[in-house]
Amino acid sequence: MANNVNATGSDQNNVSPISVAAPAVMAVPPPPVMNHKRTFPFSQPNMSGSTNSASSSDTDDEPPRKKKKWEDFFGKLMKEVIQKQEELQMRFLDTLERREKDRVAREEAWRAQEIVKMNQEYEMLVKERSVVAAKDAAIITFLQKLTEKNSDGLKLINNEAKAKLTGKNLGSGGSGSAGENMLSPSPSRWPKAEIKALITLRTQLDLKYQENVPKGPLWEEISALMRNIGYNRNAKRCKEKWENINKYYKKLKESNKKRSENSKTCSYFDQLDAIYREKSNAIIVAQPENQWPPATVVQENTPAVQQPVSTTDTAGFGAKPEQQWRLPTVVKETPQVDDQGSDNESKALERGEMGQMMFGSCVNGPGCVFVVKIELRTYGGVLV
DNA sequence: TCCTGGGTTAAGTCAT
DNA sequence: ATGACTTAACCCAGGA
Numbered sequence: 001m002a003n004n005v006n007a008t009g010s011d012q013n014n015v016s017p018i019s020v021a022a023p024a025v026m027a028v029p030p031p032p033v034m035n036h037k038r039t040f041p042f043s044q045p046n047m048s049g050s051t052n053s054a055s056s057s058d059t060d061d062e063p064p065r066k067k068k069k070w071e072d073f074f075g076k077l078m079k080e081v082i083q084k085q086e087e088l089q090m091r092f093l094d095t096l097e098r099r100e101k102d103r104v105a106r107e108e109a110w111r112a113q114e115i116v117k118m119n120q121e122y123e124m125l126v127k128e129r130s131v132v133a134a135k136d137a138a139i140i141t142f143l144q145k146l147t148e149k150n151s152d153g154l155k156l157i158n159n160e161a162k163a164k165l166t167g168k169n170l171g172s173g174g175s176g177s178a179g180e181n182m183l184s185p186s187p188s189r190w191p192k193a194e195i196k197a198l199i200t201l202r203t204q205l206d207l208k209y210q211e212n213v214p215k216g217p218l219w220e221e222i223s224a225l226m227r228n229i230g231y232n233r234n235a236k237r238c239k240e241k242w243e244n245i246n247k248y249y250k251k252l253k254e255s256n257k258k259r260s261e262n263s264k265t266c267s268y269f270d271q272l273d274a275i276y277r278e279k280s281n282a283i284i285v286a287q288p289e290n291q292w293p294p295a296t297v298v299q300e301n302t303p304a305v306q307q308p309v310s311t312t313d314t315a316g317f318g319a320k321p322e323q324q325w326r327l328p329t330v331v332k333e334t335p336q337v338d339d340q341g342s343d344n345e346s347k348a349l350e351r352g353e354m355g356q357m358m359f360g361s362c363v364n365g366p367g368c369v370f371v372v373k374i375e376l377r378t379y380g381g382v383l384v
Numbered sequence: 385t386c387c388t389g390g391g392t393t394a395a396g397t398c399a400t
Numbered sequence: 401a402t403g404a405c406t407t408a409a410c411c412c413a414g415g416a
Binding site: 214216239243246247250 | 388389396397
């Protein structure tokens with residue numbers, strides 16, 4: 001028996017590559033390759049040549065024992081194989097499970113990232129839209145204010161042009177008799193309507209000549225526009241008049257004198273009030289501590305006439321042109337008015353409409369086309 | 385040099 | 401007629 005074990009110990013590895021240590025009882029299994037008939041070993045125990053010589057006397061005595069050993073051996077072998085397979089399968093399943101978890105984790109991270117990105121984009125979109133909406137609202141408000149403010153001036157200029165045409169002078173000083181040539185020299189005194197036209201034109205063209213641009217062309221242009229609507233004043237007279245009315249306005253404001261509401265003189269004070277109020281408002285808004293939203297700062301309905309002169313008003317008076325409220329510039333784009341001998345009614349009406357257009361009504365009258373150019377700028381971060 | 389603000393003055397306007 | 405108010409025209413100083 002002991003010999004069998006020693007003799008067959010070297011063959012064991014050939015038989016069972018899985019088993020590391022075969023049991024002692026199984027030390028004599030013949031290698032399957034040695035089985036010439038390729039039959040199950042324990043069913044033909046005598047076919048093992050190595051055991052024939054050593055245990056020739058036992059083959060007949062112990063066939064059931066050998067068979068049992070073979071069965072045990074293969075049984076354990078099968079168990080080991082199954083166990084190994086189960087381990088491998090478990091490891092495989094673990095790996096699969098781990099990888100699946102990783103994949104899910106990565107997917108969730110990606111989704112979270114995408115959600116964050118989409119949220120950021122959404123917030124940016126909302127901000128962008130709010131900014132655009134605020135700009136639109138500011139533009140609309142500005143245009144509405146402009147339209148309302150100029151509507152009175154428009155009517156006056158139109159009426160004045162028509163009155164000139166029909167010989168009816170609305171101004172107290174009078175600018176001529178019926179049928180008088182509109183290019184004839186105007187009287188020394190400026191009619192009220194003429195003053196109002198000058199104020200409106202000067203305000204409208206203020207934007208165009210804001211920067212360090214020589215003011216000479218400004219007054220030349222105003223003079224030309226005045227001539228177009230029937231007032232013959234040269235640039236110097238226009239400039240002088242503008243300075244005088246502003247001087248007198250400031251003088252009264254500073255002296256804090258009360259003017260009667262129905263005062264017949266200085267009828268243009270309301271216009272100047274509005275202009276200076278807007279200028280002072282623009283300065284208030286432009287200050288860093290008074291930035292957006294302007295609605296909380298700008299007081300539109302404050303009657304400046306009845307107010308005592310405040311520091312902001314003073315600032316408005318003293319403000320340099322580049323600090324002042326900018327009003328839309330009217331650009332005469334394609335003037336097609338024929339001025340040669342145009343004293344008839346239709347031409348005069350054209351001039352009247354031209355004046356109307358110059359005040360922002362955006363109406364293209366017959367024979368001339370105007371474009372209202374509005375420059376929107378920011379003062380201290382505020383769109384104006 | 386140009387522009388602007390301020391001052392001045394004579395003259396016109398208007399209410400009383 | 402008178403005084404207050406308003407305006408045209410001129411001048412000057414200071415700043416850019």
